[in-house]
Amino acid sequence: MNLPSPAAAQGLLRYLPTLALGTIGGSIAWLCHLPLPWLLGAMIATTLTSLAGIRLGSPGRARQAVLVIIGVMLGSAFTPELSGDLTSWVLSLAIMLAATAAMMVVAVWFSWRVAGQSLDTALYSGAPGGLSVLLLMAHESGADLRAVGISHAVRILVLLLAIPPILGAIGHIDLGSGSSMATQWLVMPAAEDIAWLIAAAVLGVWLGRLLRLPNRLLFGPALVSSVLHFTGITHAALPPLLVALAQVIIGTSVGVRFVGVALGDMARQLGLAVVQALMLTALAVLAAWLGHLLTGYSMAAALLAYMPGGAPELSLVALSLDIEPAFVTSHHLLRITVLILAMPILLGLIRRYLTRTRS
Template sequence: MPLSKPPLAKRPRFDALRAFLPTLLLGLLGGGLAFWAGLPLPWLLGAMLATTLPSLAGMRLRGPGSARKAVLAVIGVMLGSAFSPGMAGDVAAWTISLGMMLFATAVMWAFSFWFAHRVAGYSIETSLYAGIPGGVSAVTAMAMESGADLRIVGLTHATRILVLLLAIPPLLDVLGHVELGMRPASAASWLWLPSLFDIAWLLGSGVAGIGLGRLLRLPNAFLFGPALVSAALHLTGLTHAVVPPSVMAIAQVIIGVSVGIRFGGTPLAAVAFNLWMAALQAAALMLVAIAAAWSIHVVTGYSMAAALLANMPGGAPELSLVALSLGIDPAFVTSHHLLRIAALMLLMPLMLRAFRRRLA
């Protein structure tokens, strides 16, 4: 009787993890150097730059694969923990800000489409998907079923996120948010872990949230599903568990390298024009976000820094993680990004049909 062979299903997953290790180590090295240098958002930006530059040089780096989904769930649980029982009234009071954010999003999308179609010369489908200000994962999946140029769509979104993340620290510094270098004060802070009871609450939030996100077909279900469940548990006071700083740092590294490797296989010389167009578009959208944030601050009195992160066009996991890492009202920021992405995903098919009829 022949010996049974080990199941093959697990080996590809192990091979993918092993292939990702060099990328992860590069991200940790970049994050560690940025942390040592005292740079703002060190683990996120350090890991992002450490992988972006080699990718643009032509190096192919492997992504985290399914590990990114797990990290998104962790971030979702962390974002939900930013809610508290005393915030129930604040959520209702965000209505004006949410409405102003949706108006700003419409302005961003209209400008992005015009710029991509008329200035950059992309097709209608490519311009719509590349110009949508948020939801890069869902947008890419939807673009696969259209005639859009997936390389331009992906490159535009990746460049936008890169530009926004690099611009956030100096912008927040100008706004007076001076705690950009926040870090645990001691080794004990890094080594702190929640109790087993709290860990059970956090893990339960993540698992239940993933199931809820899939059931409700939420955009970016692995992020927003756990965020909703965790927020409900924290708002009702059932738990006050928080994720430790070390886990937050690792999450930042994996999200950072996920941005950086998006430029893999795109040599700088071959995509210089598309990169330039994407960077110009991102800069223009950032100006709209700044104007929207200032308007929200004046009308509602909310923090300019929080309003800015809430209105930045795209990168919900990245921007929500920035808000969480810097303590800039992550509940406020996350709520705005969730509403933005949900609205964009609902409107996307309608907008595509309308533009096809008008411009074909």
């Protein structure tokens, strides 16, 4: 058994005050009956603290563990009674890919022509999702990593803050505003089901690495868990308390991305990133409306599936609000896979374009 390294243990200790701050923010949001209280409360509290210039510890290994937990939870949504037929699902995936291409064109153009980024940086800033992989690829291409990171962080922040009012506007009323009783949070699966869930987590991490899945800590366990639940081997769901903890950790992981960002120095860049995120959100709403008309899926599910990026965050929102989590997760997995495969090709085309224009 591998014990945590001293560096990992120190990182966890540095994160504990951040976790406490996120929990306080989530608790206040829950007591105020806000929608998605644990996620948004933790995110807002840590974002404001980071922008105030206070350094917060990053989740690090805690976020990795939570991705595995979210993956297992998402797999539980893949039941034999999945709503919708295959034709509608495939049509929705095609709409999502077309919408993703349109969003990327708009985002890259905006980052390049309006924000003044280099074309390489604009490409990675405009890609809707897969930040961890994109940062590695951006580093190899010489793109501005800070601009790429801020663009994605602001986009996820805006998307998550926009979800409650948009869902309210389109008629999705039950936003999980904290009506659960505290005693319900402690409900635990049977011992046999716990064993199956642990097996899904362990085998999922191994399978994700073997298959080289994008965001393997999320999608590997989701794949194994979905097989276990779809075949009826287990019907277990994780306790709500663990779901709330996952929301807090994911919320803080968004907020701490703004550590070191000075409002005065970065006002223009942050403002442009917000404008870009709002443009993409509007495109996602339009695509969700079209997907709803053509496939019959709820506009709420289509919206979460088509939103540009933040697969763990948006999948967790779908799970927390019980909005077709299997449908949403499948769309984000396909989007990230296509993006990772397409990015080297797009980058090659951009470099040839730059070579021609400079010669």
